[in-house]
Amino acid sequence: xGHQHIPSPAPPPGGTVAGRPSALLLGGAVWPQITxxxxxxxxxxxxxxxxxxxxxxTDTTVATAVAHASAALLAGSCPGGDGGPASEHRVLVAPxxxxxxxxxxxHFPGTVSIxxxxxxxxxxxxxxxxxxxxxxxxxxxxxxxxxxxxxGALAQMRTEQHDVAWLGCGxxxxxxxxxxxxxxxxxxxxxxxVRLDAAAPGDTRPVGSLMGELIxxxxxxxxxxxxxxxxxxxxAAEGAALFEAVVASAVDHVRAWRPDRRARLAPPAPGTGAPxxxxxxRA
Numbered sequence: 001x002g003h004q005h006i007p008s009p010a011p012p013p014g015g016t017v018a019g020r021p022s023a024l025l026l027g028g029a030v031w032p033q034i035t036x037x038x039x040x041x042x043x044x045x046x047x048x049x050x051x052x053x054x055x056x057x058t059d060t061t062v063a064t065a066v067a068h069a070s071a072a073l074l075a076g077s078c079p080g081g082d083g084g085p086a087s088e089h090r091v092l093v094a095p096x097x098x099x100x101x102x103x104x105x106x107h108f109p110g111t112v113s114i115x116x117x118x119x120x121x122x123x124x125x126x127x128x129x130x131x132x133x134x135x136x137x138x139x140x141x142x143x144x145x146x147x148x149x150x151x152g153a154l155a156q157m158r159t160e161q162h163d164v165a166w167l168g169c170g171x172x173x174x175x176x177x178x179x180x181x182x183x184x185x186x187x188x189x190x191x192x193x194v195r196l197d198a199a200a201p202g203d204t205r206p207v208g209s210l211m212g213e214l215i216x217x218x219x220x221x222x223x224x225x226x227x228x229x230x231x232x233x234x235x236a237a238e239g240a241a242l243f244e245a246v247v248a249s250a251v252d253h254v255r256a257w258r259p260d261r262r263a264r265l266a267p268p269a270p271g272t273g274a275p276x277x278x279x280x281x282r283a
Contacts, residue, residue, distance in 0.1 A: 063142030179229020202227025
């Protein structure tokens, strides 16, 4: 995909996304506006600690912003959700699911985790409800801990013939949790929520080498301040570049529509679109 303007990550309350009449915020809509089985993007985040410097809703903020910006770009090119002619509001952004599976952060005050079983039920029933009036549905996930549940729930939904898939908001080479990557993104998306004076490195070892300790004792067992990575050097400019890459990748994946057996959207096939910018999941 060539260079294109990525819409503002902060849409107005209610109404349309980034001023585009064909991308509508579901929470601000009235029912007669919803026609022709639209594509629906559902942000999925978490409410969990993100170190002493980032807010508890960081994952939800990122997922919501990616969904909004992606919808604004997709709205200009997507057909109706059933593959038919384009409708006036052919792409909708649903309110975010703000509670996820965050048990690894449970030892930090403020974390709210509903666990995998409850999250799975929410995902399954959300898809079944959307299927009554929507076309395709894409869950835009901002929290790596939700990934196993998204895999299982949405794979089941696809066996039930629902046209659903999911994608993540990760960035290639990014640190795992509340480090430079997420801090830069939040400095771009919601700078007023970032407490840079409190930012400090946590455990900077590769997350793969920490998995045994994380499974046994959670994040607090390896990082008393809750950070996996180092926020030093984070900037809004870096966050803007990261955000643009994540949104461009999301749009490429939705346009290609190649769900794998876990219902994850695969990158476009070689020679059929822009190079993939597929990212890794964050914790």
